[in-house]
Amino acid sequence: xxxxxxxxxxxxxxxxxxxxxxxxxxxxxxxxxxxxxxxxxxxxxxxxxxxxxxxxxxxxxxxxxxxxxxxxxxxxxxxxxxxxxxxxxxxxxxxxxxxxxxxxxxxxxxxxxxxxxxxxxxxxxxxxxxxxxxxxxxxxxxxxxxxxxxxxxxxxxxxxxxxxxxxxxxxxxxxxxxxxxxxxxxxxxxxxxxxxxxxxxxxxxxxxxxxxxxxxxxxxxxxxxxxxxxxxxxxxxxxxxxxxxxxxxxxxxxxxxxxxxxxxxxxxxxxxxxxxxxxxxxxxxxxxxxxxxxxxxxxxxxxxxxxxxxxxxxxxxxxxxxxxxxxxxxxxxxxxxxxxxxxxxxxxxxxxxxxxxxxxxxxxxxxxxxx
Ligand code: GDP
Numbered sequence: 001x002x003x004x005x006x007x008x009x010x011x012x013x014x015x016x017x018x019x020x021x022x023x024x025x026x027x028x029x030x031x032x033x034x035x036x037x038x039x040x041x042x043x044x045x046x047x048x049x050x051x052x053x054x055x056x057x058x059x060x061x062x063x064x065x066x067x068x069x070x071x072x073x074x075x076x077x078x079x080x081x082x083x084x085x086x087x088x089x090x091x092x093x094x095x096x097x098x099x100x101x102x103x104x105x106x107x108x109x110x111x112x113x114x115x116x117x118x119x120x121x122x123x124x125x126x127x128x129x130x131x132x133x134x135x136x137x138x139x140x141x142x143x144x145x146x147x148x149x150x151x152x153x154x155x156x157x158x159x160x161x162x163x164x165x166x167x168x169x170x171x172x173x174x175x176x177x178x179x180x181x182x183x184x185x186x187x188x189x190x191x192x193x194x195x196x197x198x199x200x201x202x203x204x205x206x207x208x209x210x211x212x213x214x215x216x217x218x219x220x221x222x223x224x225x226x227x228x229x230x231x232x233x234x235x236x237x238x239x240x241x242x243x244x245x246x247x248x249x250x251x252x253x254x255x256x257x258x259x260x261x262x263x264x265x266x267x268x269x270x271x272x273x274x275x276x277x278x279x280x281x282x283x284x285x286x287x288x289x290x291x292x293x294x295x296x297x298x299x300x301x302x303x304x305x306x307x308x309x310x311x312x313x314x315x316x317x318x319x320x321x322x323x324x325x326x327x328x329x330x331x332x333x334x335x336x337x338x339x340x341x342x343x344x345x346x347x348x349x350x351x352x353x354x355x356x357x358x359x360x361x362x363x364x365x366x367x368x369x370x371x
Pocket of ligand 1: 096097098099102105238277
């Protein structure tokens with residue numbers, strides 16, 4: 001049979017004359033006055049946020065995410081002033097591997113809690129691995145179709161890629177701003193593949209782990225540490241002919257949980273099955289979450305955990321700043337490659353090398369102080 005590309009009539013390789021392309025520059029742009037958006041003052045930010053103005057809130061979050069020192073300083077002042085208005089919310093961490101159905105579920109969860117309990121919901125995310133930042137991965141609006149157009153929902157993707165500590169801190173600060181803006185329900189989403197769970201766990205009241213029924217060996221795939229953090233494990237996609245498998249997986253998880261030491265909260269983690277896509281079992285999940293909240297508010301664990309988290313974040317922030325200050329010090333960063341080679345070549349021990357660098361750093365700090 002003749003290949004179509006060998007036919008005389010085939011035009012695939014002929015170049016058409018083409019038409020003039022319009023300029024890619026908007027011709028009306030010149031007509032617009034060059035007005036740079038005026039930077040709000042701290043009080044303007046705080047007023048706007050406390051009034052629940054989502055535009056101001058978004059801009060304040062952008063400030064929190066900015067790497068520029070002057071933005072950082074402004075952001076810290078805004079956060080500080082918002083602090084008295086914050087704290088009055090339910091913070092839920094939602095984790096699961098890619099494909100577990102987080103976006104689908106958050107859409108369904110969000111609609112459920114808003115219709116059942118009222119209030120306002122903010123969905124934030126922590127995804128330090130994401131180079132595809134700027135809204136294209138977690139928290140992406142198109143992935144939460146219904147929630148993204150809900151008037152009482154605010155969806156914000158993960159801050160751009162960076163160190164986990166940095167990304168997590170920004171999300172935690174964003175929680176404070178959202179709460180001050182009247183968001184009384186906060187979901188923090190994360191990809192269930194590693195360290196980011198610990199970060200999320202350290203800023204939420206309830207940690208929900210989304211799992212899938214698999215081949216029966218699903219328990220091997222998830223790290224013990226992550227399971228231990230969960231206050232609830234929910235098996236998604238319990239629909240169609242997957243229902244029995246999901247139930248079986250649930251009983252495996254229940255058995256596995258028995259092997260762990262009892263959680264500090266005194267709460268026994270629950271395992272449920274549901275379908276985010278078909279909206280089945282969603283109510284039961286949120287009944288569980290609210291039952292947990294009642295339970296830990298009564299026994300005092302709720303406040304205890306929040307205090308512990310505040311303490312944790314103080315130390316995390318100190319550690320992060322010390323590390324940054326050390327590694328960004330020009331003298332240190334110029335010494336590091338050579339020192340590393342000395343350690344690799346066995347000419348010095350790791351300990352001595354570290355000591356030397358630290359001593360140099362402290363001396364540098366003293367010099368900087370005197371100047
Ligand atoms: P994420 O990567 O964890 O955010 O997962 P998504 O929400 O994007 O879902 C991944 C895939 O699973 C999509 O094709 C969804 O349509 C599908 N999915 C999500 N929830 C369910 C469910 O409850 N049942 C079924 N059958 N499919 C689902």
